[in-house]
Amino acid sequence: xxxxxxxxxxxxxxxxxxxxxxxxxxxxxxxxxxxxxxxxxxxxxxxxxxxxxxxxxxxxxxxxxxxxxxxxxxxxxxxxxxxxxxxxxxxxxxxxxxxxxxxxxxxxxxxxxxxxxxxxxxxxxxxxxxxxxxxxxxxxxxxxxxxxxxxxxxxxxxxxxxxxxxxxxxxxxxxxxxxxxxxxxxxxxxxxxxxxxxxxxxxxxxxxxxxxxxxxxxxxxxxxxxxxxxxxxxxxxxxxxxxxxxxxxxxxxxxxxxxxxxxxxxxxxxxxxxxxxxxxxxxxxxxxxxxxxxxxxxxxxxxxxxxxxxxxxxxxxxxxxxxxxxxxxxxxxxxxxxxxxxxxxxxxxxxxxxxxxxxxxxxxxxxxxxxxxxxxxxxxxxxxxxxxxx
Ligand code: GDP
Numbered sequence: 001x002x003x004x005x006x007x008x009x010x011x012x013x014x015x016x017x018x019x020x021x022x023x024x025x026x027x028x029x030x031x032x033x034x035x036x037x038x039x040x041x042x043x044x045x046x047x048x049x050x051x052x053x054x055x056x057x058x059x060x061x062x063x064x065x066x067x068x069x070x071x072x073x074x075x076x077x078x079x080x081x082x083x084x085x086x087x088x089x090x091x092x093x094x095x096x097x098x099x100x101x102x103x104x105x106x107x108x109x110x111x112x113x114x115x116x117x118x119x120x121x122x123x124x125x126x127x128x129x130x131x132x133x134x135x136x137x138x139x140x141x142x143x144x145x146x147x148x149x150x151x152x153x154x155x156x157x158x159x160x161x162x163x164x165x166x167x168x169x170x171x172x173x174x175x176x177x178x179x180x181x182x183x184x185x186x187x188x189x190x191x192x193x194x195x196x197x198x199x200x201x202x203x204x205x206x207x208x209x210x211x212x213x214x215x216x217x218x219x220x221x222x223x224x225x226x227x228x229x230x231x232x233x234x235x236x237x238x239x240x241x242x243x244x245x246x247x248x249x250x251x252x253x254x255x256x257x258x259x260x261x262x263x264x265x266x267x268x269x270x271x272x273x274x275x276x277x278x279x280x281x282x283x284x285x286x287x288x289x290x291x292x293x294x295x296x297x298x299x300x301x302x303x304x305x306x307x308x309x310x311x312x313x314x315x316x317x318x319x320x321x322x323x324x325x326x327x328x329x330x331x332x333x334x335x336x337x338x339x340x341x342x343x344x345x346x347x348x349x350x351x352x353x354x355x356x357x358x359x360x361x362x363x364x365x366x367x368x369x370x371x372x373x374x375x376x377x378x379x380x381x382x383x384x385x386x387x388x389x390x
Contacts, residue, residue, distance in 0.1 A: 001029045001032060001084055001085070001368075001371060001372070001375065002029075002032045002033075002081060002082055002083050002084045002085075003028070003029050003032065003033045003034075003083060003084070003085055003086075003087060003371065004033070004034050004035075004036070004074070004077060004078045004081050004083035004085075004086045004087070005021070005025065005033060005034070005035040005036065005037075005055075005086075005087045005089060006035075006036045006064060006070075006074050006086060006087070006088050006089065006094060006097065007021050007035065007036070007037055007038075007064060007088070007089025007090065007094075008037075008038045008063055008064040008065065008089065008090065008094070009021055009038075009089050009090060010022065010035065010037035010038060010057070010089070011049060011257065012040075012045050012046055012049040012257060013040060014198065014228070014229075014254060014257075015198060016114070016164065016285070016286075016287075016288050017089065017090060017114050019164065019288055020089075020112065020114070020164045020288070021089045021112075023164070023165065023167065023360050023364070024087075024112075024364055024367055025053070025055055026053075026054075026364075027360060027361070027364035027368075028364050028367050028368045028371065029368070029371075030053070030054040030055045031054050031055070033055040033056075034055065034056050034057075034058065034077060034081040034083070035055055035056065035057045035058065036057075036058050036060055036064060036070075036073060036074060036077055037057050037058070037059055037060065037064065038059065038060055038062070038063050038064050039059045039060055039061055039062050039063075040059070046059075058073075058077060060073060064089075064094070065093060065094075066093050066094055066095075066096035066097045070097070071097055071100060074086070074097060074101065075100070075101065075104055075105065078101065078105050078107070079105070083105075083107060084107055084375050085107055085108050085109070085110060085137075085371050085374060085375050086098075086101050086105075086107060086108075086109045086110070087109075087110050087111070087112070087371075088109065088110070088111035088112065089112060090111070090112060090113070090114060090116070090117075091111035091112060091113040091117050091129075091132055091133060091136070091139055092113070092116060092117045092120065092128060092129065092132045093128075093132060094111065094132075095111050095131070095132030095133055095134075095135070095136060096131065096132055097109075097135075098111065098132075098133075098134070098135030098136050099134060099135030100135075101135070102135050102137075106378075107375075107378065108137035108138075108374040108375060108377070108378040109135060109136055109137060110136065110137055110138045110139075110140070110370065110371065110374055111132075111133070111136050111138075111139055111140070111156070112139075112140045112162065113139055113140060113141050113142065113146065113150060114142060114146075114285045115142070115146060115283050115284060115285020115286070115306050115307065116281070116283075116285070117129055117132075117146070117150060118141075118145065118146035118147075118149040118150050118283070118285065118306065119149075119280055119281045119282070119283045119306070120281065121149040121150050121152070121153050122149045122280050122283075123279050123280045123281055126152065126153035127153075129150060129153040129154065130153045130154075130155050133153070133154045133155045133156045134155040134156075136155070136156035136157065137156065137157050137158070137374040137377070137378060138156055138157060138158045138159070138160055138370055138374050139154055139156035139158075139159050139160075140159075140160050140161070140162035140367070140370070141159060141160070141161055141162070142161075142162070142163045142164060142285050142286050142307060143163060143285065143286050143306070143307030143310050144307070144310060145306050145307040145310065146285055146286075146306070146307055147159065147161065157374075157377075160366075160370050162363060162366060162367050162370070163286060163358070163363065164286060164288045164291075164363075165291070165358045165359055165360035165362075165363040165364075166288070166291045166292055166295045166354055166358050166359065166360060167360050168295055168354060168355050168358075168359045168360070168361075170260075170261050171260075171261045171264065171292050171295035171296050171354075172261070172295070172296060173265075173295075173296055173297035173347065173348075173351055175261040175262055175264075175265040175296055176262065176265060177262045177263070177264070177265035177266030177267070178266075179262070180252075180255070180259065180262050180263060180266040181266045183252070184225055184250045184252050184266070185250060186223045186225065186248075186250065186266070187221075187223075189221070190221045190222065190223045190248065191219060191221060191222050191223070191268045191269070191337050192222070192223045192224070192225060192266060192267045192268050192269075193208070193215075193222060193223070193224045193225070193267060193268070193269050193270075193271050193333060193337070194224075194225045194227065194263070194264065194266060194267025194268075194269070194270055194271070194293075194298075195208060195224075195225070195226050195227065195228075195270065195271055195272050196227040196228060196255070196260070196263050196264060196270070196272075196289050196292070196293075197227070197228045197272050197289055198228050198229070198230040199226070199228050199229060199230030199231065199232040199233050199236055200230050200231060200232060201232065201277060201282075202274055202275060202276070202277050202282050202283070202284065202305070203272055203274050204272060204273035204274050204275055204303055204323045205226045205232065205236055205272075206232070206235075206236065206239065207273050207275075207323060207324075207326060207329055208224060208226065208271060208273065208329070209224075209226075209236065209239045209240055209243065209249065210239075210326060211326050211329050211330045211333070212224055212243060212247060212249060213243065213247070214330050215330060215333050215334065215337070216247065216248065218334055218337075218338075219334070219337045219338070221248075222248060222337055223248040223249070223250070224248060224249045224250070225249075225250050225251075225252060225266065225267060226240075226249070226250070226251045227251075227252055227253075227254075227255055227263050228253075228254060229253055229254040233251070233253075236251060237251055260292065261292070261296060264289075264292050264293050264295075264296045264298060265296045265298075267293075267298060268298065268336075268337070268340075268343060269298060269299055269300075269301065269333065269336040269337060269343065270289070270290070270293030270294075270298045270299070270300040270301065270318075271300075271301040271329075271332075271333060272287065272289055272290070272300075272301070272302065272303065273301060273302070273303040273321055273323040273329050274287065274302070274303035274305045274308055274323050275303050275304075275305050275322075275323030275324050276305040276306065283305050283306040284303065284305040284306040284307065284308040285306055285307050286306070286307040286308065286310065286311050287302060287307070287308040287311045288311075290302050290308065290311040290312050290318070291311055291354055291358050293318075293350075294312070294317050294318070294347070294350030294351060294353065294354050295350070295351060295354040295355075295358075296347075296351075297344075297347030297348060297350065297351045298343070298347055298350070299317060299318045299319070299336050299342075299343055299346035299347060299350065300312050300317065300318035300350065301318055301319050301320075301321060301329070301332045301333065301336070302318060302319070302320050302321070303320075303321060303322070303323030304320055304321065304322050304323065305323060308320070313349070313350075313353060316346065316349050317346050317347075317349050317350035317353055318346060318350065319332040319335065319336070
């Protein structure tokens, strides 16, 4: 199967969509895939990453958006690659490219939806979803929450659930986070609350810092590591500094892809009390980080935003809280910090659940089957005689 991917979100840049796209690329026809991705900083990490993949990556001159220049690039690349199907890394706004691709190349287009598209649909912008899905052979959805919001607007021929998953061979309970903890200056015997995420308002790192004095009052040894980078880095560092140098808070910055499992394993409890913002447009589609944390056997505290509650079994593998309710956040942190045996039980349950429901291998198989089906259907449609009156 010859596949052309068109995506503005691509590793080595960090982020949920980047992870999603990278994991499917690794597993679905990698050696016969061509990727059109965004120009990054053109840095060494990006060059080395692209060169190491089994698929070929062409970096666009800038962002990959549905502009006339990108459309030309896509049509030319699809012809040159003799693509049988085009996959769009995000259905909005890239779905705008689909009708022309279908019309000029006579190949099906499949698009992946994330949290944003459902956010648009839920704030009265469903017409954008309708436009961006009108040329699609298939649209994939990530969660019940997202699909419920999208379905009334979707014009794609079919809708299929492809949630993001976890590489359960990389994210394992026996991953050792000790070296990272030490690098972060966390004592070996201190219980550590970890958050691994972009530093943006929705994720709720600010609430973790706000409640930290109260958590510390109950657990004087506890430490907090806010891993990641982002626009809030300076604000969060300022808030952490204001708690005092002995508050046990560290902001180690971004970790390398290879260190991600260890960054999760370094913590005893994962917490990202996300909250929906901007009238519902800034919303958590699912929250891969919760699945990653559970895969390494840690309980996960999630915020009630979008599909995030579907990524944790509340009370079993973690806790779901209202990200705006500081009292609930303190109670959830207290519960897991106070109970090492409970953490171990929740961690084991989380690991088992992720293996069974969220393993990338099985999710990627479903995606490969979807590509086979749309290509076969499309071919059948081309050879079948026109319907009477059609
Ligand atoms: P999103 O970025 O809002 O889509 O959030 P998700 O939780 O869905 O996904 C974020 C992904 O980026 C997860 O796989 C995280 O582990 C990853 N990520 C977050 N922070 C970092 C970081 O500092 N380094 C690396 N390598 N990955 C990170």
